[in-house]
Amino acid sequence: MALGKYDPESVEGKWQRAWTESRCFEVEADPAKPKYYVLEMFPYPSGKIHMGHVRNYSIGDVVARFKSMQGFNVLHPMGWDAFGLPAENAAIKHNTHPAKWTYQNIADMRAQLSRLGYSYDWRRELATCRPEYYKWEQKFFLKFLEKGLAYRKNSPQNWCPGCNTVLANEQVEDGLCWRCDSPVEQKDMEQWFLRITDYADELLKDLEGLEGGWPERVLTMQRNWIGKSYGAELTFQVKDMDETITVFTTRPDTLFGATFMSIAAEHPMVEKLTGDAANKDEIDAFVTRIRNMDRIKRGADDLEKEGVFTGRYCVNPVTGVEMPIYVANFVLMGYGTGAVMAVPAHDQRDFEFAAKYNLPLKVVINPRELSDKGEVLDPADMQAAYSDPGILVNSGQFDGMENEPAKKAVVEHLDKSGLGKMTVNYRLRDWNVSRQRFWGAPIPVIYCDDCGVVPVPEKDLPILLPENAQVRADGRSPLPEMAEFVNCACPKCGKPARRETDTFDTFFESSWYYLRYCDPRNEDAPFDPAKVDYWMNVDQYIGGIEHAILHLLYSRFFTKALRDTGFVSTTEPFANLLTQGMVLKDGGKMSKSKGNVVDPGAMIAQYGADATRLFILFASPPVKELEWSDQGIEGAFRFLARLWRLVEELEGALAPVMPGSYAEPGSDAAKQLRFKEHDTIRRVTRDIENEFQFNTAIAAVMELVNEIYGLKDDLSGEPGALSSAVATAVTLLSPVTPHICEELWRAMGHAEPLAVQAWPTHDEGALVKDQVTLVVQVNGKVRGKFDAPNDAPQDVVKAMAMEQENVVRFLEGKTVRKVIVIPNKLVNIVVG
RNA sequence: GCGGGCGUGGCGGAAUUGGUAAACGCGCCAGAUUUAGGAUCUGGUACCUCGCGGUUUGGGGGUUCGAGUCCCUCCGCCCGCACCA
DSSP states (O other), rough: OOSSSSOOOHHHHHHHHHHHHTTTTOOOOOOOSSSEEEEEEOOOOOOOOOOHHHHHHHHHHHHHHHHHTTTOOOEOOBBBOOSSHHHHHHHHTTOOOOHHHHHHHHHHHHHHHHTTTTOOOOOGGBTTTTHHHHHHHHHHHHHHHHHHHHHEEEEEEEEETTTTTTEOGGGGGGEEETTTTOEEEEEEEEEEEEEEEGGGHHHHHHHHHHHHBOOOOOHHHHHHHHEEEEEEEEEEEETTOOEEEEEEEGGGGGEEEEEEEEEEETTTHHHHHHHTTTEEEHHHHHHHHHHHHOOOOOHHTTTOOOOEEEEEEEEOTTTEEEEEEEEETTTOOTTTEEEEEEETOOHHHHHHHHHTTTTOOOOOOOOOHHTTOOOOOOOOOOOHHHHOOOOOSSSSSGOOBBBHHHHHHHHHHEEEEOOOOOEOOOOOOOOEEEEOOOOBBOOOOOEEETTEEEOOGGOOOOOOTTOOOOTTTSSSGGGGOOHHHHHHEEETTTEEEEEEEEEETTHHHHHHHHHHTTTOOOSSSSHHHHHHHOOOBSSSEEEEEETTTTHHHHHHHHHHHHTTTTTTTTTSSSSOOOOOOOETTTTOOOOOTOOOOHHHHOOOEEEEEEEEHHHHSSSSOTOOEEEEEEEHHHHHHHHHHHHHHHHHHHHTTTTOOOOOOOOOOOHHHHHHHHHHHHHHHHHHHHHHHHHHHHHHHHHHHHHHHHHHHTTTTTTOOOHHHHHHHHHHHHHHHHHTTTHHHHHHHHHOOOOOOOOGGOOOOOGGGGGOOEEEEEEEEEEEEEEEEEEEEEOOOOOHHHHHHHHHHHHHHHHHHHOOOEEEETTTEEEEEEEO
16 A cells, blocks of 8 residues: 555544444443543533644643553543523624524534544534433432522622623623623622532632642642632621611731721611711712722722711720721621621721821730830830731730730730631622523523512423524523513412522533543433442543633532432543633734734634644643644654654565564664654653653654664664554654544554554663763862763773863863763763 | 642744753744745754864752752742721
């Protein structure tokens, strides 16, 4: 069989068909075999794959093929995160149903992905918008309701006017909608929440177990997001009212210095406190202004502190001081209790606020240096709050204590009268999963005038998204207007009732898809627990850093919630996480507006899938950003053509031997090639296994190919040596560029596909050289090189080093003080 | 402010973890071959120097026979969180 010219298109099509026909990537759970689950974050079916997808999925494919060749039973699935807004917006634009747009895009993208030759088990493909899929999350929701993990409440929520829906806290970035960048507003709404805060501590603690497997950056981001802080809740009596206000503070040790109180504009007490205030109008105007302020402005750190006095006071429980209560613009309802005891001497914000409104400062923490001198900080001298540690003063019985132990002592003192307790506070809020959009999974509850909120009985699932819905031009969901959807009978009393018209946040779907892949066609259950037990956890998860908090936190929570509702036994979904870097062009992100988008389809058409994969894996290590280079992909193509020509030239001489199989004594050239061959096996295996350093693994194969080119003429009489080395190069490269490698493997005479061959292992014996080259240094500077027998005795090596011509020159007239010998590597002669 | 990461040729990036800095590739230069080529092959390519040699991993200092790698310090860049009480 003559190879002819390298034509990627025909080679790639041929092997893609061959893999499909041989079903070599289809796998089943088999407890007798070691498993490996490699998963790439599934795409949103936008219609077109981009270079980010190619990078993500190429990384995953190398891992999958490599592990498979190493003998693992590899689960490598692909599917579609198919609910979401773009489908709805496209449907509005083209006056069609979101499903139609979505399924068309899925078909298009599946075809594009297929052209890249990824080793997916396509039988497991899923789309989250299919009732067979979302049915099960409706069931999960019912279980969550039963367990109290889902609940409904009315509260101020993030409203995106651009998307016409609420957003979870995680979906608001710098006050803007994560999807459309509209400024997010606050709106009081009745919504469904999942109690992710119940898991705050576990989510935080279990991050320790992910150490090493997950990037430090992601762990840190999750820790910050959960935001655990230790402190106390202290309760203050409102003067002349039968009301109390509870604050959260990390500094209970400064309680004696609390001179006023600040509460958030959204605090439920505002109305009660100001009901009969003389300046009620002024207060209301202030509260309204702050509440309507856009989030970016309100969150800016240069925003001037301002507030308004409510006319009410509360009583400091330890000093009896009457503390004026202010509504202040810097107090957030979403953190702690929405009320802060103000200690202007020891908190910078309170300091600034006190200066503006002329409120008293009281020093209660004294710097140690001053205490040692018998002095006390004078409020009149203070230019800023003193927030460092110190010794308590002006604090009654606690005077003289260190402030750290005083925290506990003060709280214990208050605890006797029920006014204080140590608490832990989290920044994390419960997850709002309601969305006022159409293209999502319906939330399975019914509202009955008599019975209230009634869960849909399990037998009535799935609640289907109507196929005859007509999307509205204004973007609002058509569901509330659809009588046939809304009107239903109360499952409890049978009277007419109304169906919930909100749908789930799309992150609900992506929080468990990795479980469904284990058993995607199950019609009786979300998955067979035995299959999930076999395949889970995901051994290697690969995706973008943008999901560091959103999807990755939700999925971790979901796994724990499903564990507690009896669906799974695992507690963390993803053992190892690789966050791949972005693909850039001209130093920036590829975007339509910049006009710097490189279309993968065009690259594949011009250079082939193999060259595209090779370049994207070679140009940069996976975690780093990758700068797209048109010359770079050309170079990748050139290398493949060079490899092709090598096999073509040697074709008649090559025998279908296994990689690394040549072991005859042979000529020096054969020995040299054999060394390179086994060294390459060692390096490539190590580079892929340890750190996914595909770039250096590829470089190693290139070196081997260069070596074969250099030695081939000397080895024309030893075809076995050449055959073995070529087989090695082709095999080691095959996870990266599988098509061309299959073709060359076949050209060597092999009958079985390369994809199902065993990954080669190196022979230590081949790495032992008779002669080694050592470097001689004089005072740490390289002065010569020489060859010596492998593992020659130190004395011999030392003597040889000293005899080197150039070394002699540098030793002249000097005294040798010390000679350091690193066996088979280096000699350093220290002279003085 | 808090936390995480990074800094190596013209460029992307290597360096078996303390042992020849710049592997591999891109680009560039020269030559060969070719009707021609953006194809292919050979050689060169960190900087200074004709050369001997000297200098070089953001700057400075330290440990060591030996430092890109370890320690201290300063500078710069990127990312995340942030009026968090």
